[in-house]
Amino acid sequence: MKIVRLIVRLALLAILALIALFAWEHREALVDRLSIPLAAPFDSRAAFDRWLGEEPARAERFASFRDFLAEEGVAEVVEPWQLMRVDAYIARRCEAEPFAIPPEEVWPNVLPALRLVRNEVIPAVGPVQVLSSYRTPELNICAGGAGRSNHLQFSALDMATAPRRGGETLYRDLCAMHEAAGPSSRMGLGAYYDLSEGDYSGGRFHIDGEGYRSWGRSYSSGSSPCGRFD
Numbered sequence: 001m002k003i004v005r006l007i008v009r010l011a012l013l014a015i016l017a018l019i020a021l022f023a024w025e026h027r028e029a030l031v032d033r034l035s036i037p038l039a040a041p042f043d044s045r046a047a048f049d050r051w052l053g054e055e056p057a058r059a060e061r062f063a064s065f066r067d068f069l070a071e072e073g074v075a076e077v078v079e080p081w082q083l084m085r086v087d088a089y090i091a092r093r094c095e096a097e098p099f100a101i102p103p104e105e106v107w108p109n110v111l112p113a114l115r116l117v118r119n120e121v122i123p124a125v126g127p128v129q130v131l132s133s134y135r136t137p138e139l140n141i142c143a144g145g146a147g148r149s150n151h152l153q154f155s156a157l158d159m160a161t162a163p164r165r166g167g168e169t170l171y172r173d174l175c176a177m178h179e180a181a182g183p184s185s186r187m188g189l190g191a192y193y194d195l196s197e198g199d200y201s202g203g204r205f206h207i208d209g210e211g212y213r214s215w216g217r218s219y220s221s222g223s224s225p226c227g228r229f230d
Helices: 002-025 027-038 045-053 056-071 080-084 088-093 104-125 137-143 168-181
Strands: 128-132 156-161 188-191 205-208 213-215
Touching: 045 056, 045 080, 056 080, 056 104, 080 128, 088 137, 104 128, 104 156, 104 168, 104 205, 168 188, 168 205
Parallel strands: 188 213
Antiparallel strands: 128 156, 156 205, 188 205
16 A cells, blocks of 8 residues: 555656646746736736826826827827836836836837837737837846847837737737738737647737747747748
């Protein structure tokens, strides 16, 4: 009987080890999924309003930013306050503020991405929300971001649909949209879907106007699902 109990214990330990290995390999995506309900108080509209009210200068700068978007005709593409999100997961991990108002000199950089969202993305997948946009150099280092990340220049948006959905259908729609837009759009599409493993992205995707290309979960063109759907 001792041998049987030992075998059972070893089997349970092996199962737990496999579960732990799976959770580690997909840790960021699992956190992203779990944070959908948990992150709401952290980077919600109510949290943003509280953050904005902490310093009068913030409210003035944000008002100027909204005026800038209105003058450029893109104030209604997404809710402007969402463009102040820096990424709930990264902000928590790096013990940083969940919002940041980008420097005024980089505000024009976000316009190509917003126009692509308005003209291409929303017609293909419906309303969207911004999960992450501008990233300070300090936060980018803490997050392990690329040294030349477009988020540093406020020219990239990490997004999800609203209401949020994921799965193969979403990424099929995004890839078809990207192909139809073509090289002249200069659209960069981060389609974080792995055909072999399924969707662990929480429905997250990236849009920028810095050059026509696509990539997937490994942040390389070789991992992009676009062009590989049956």
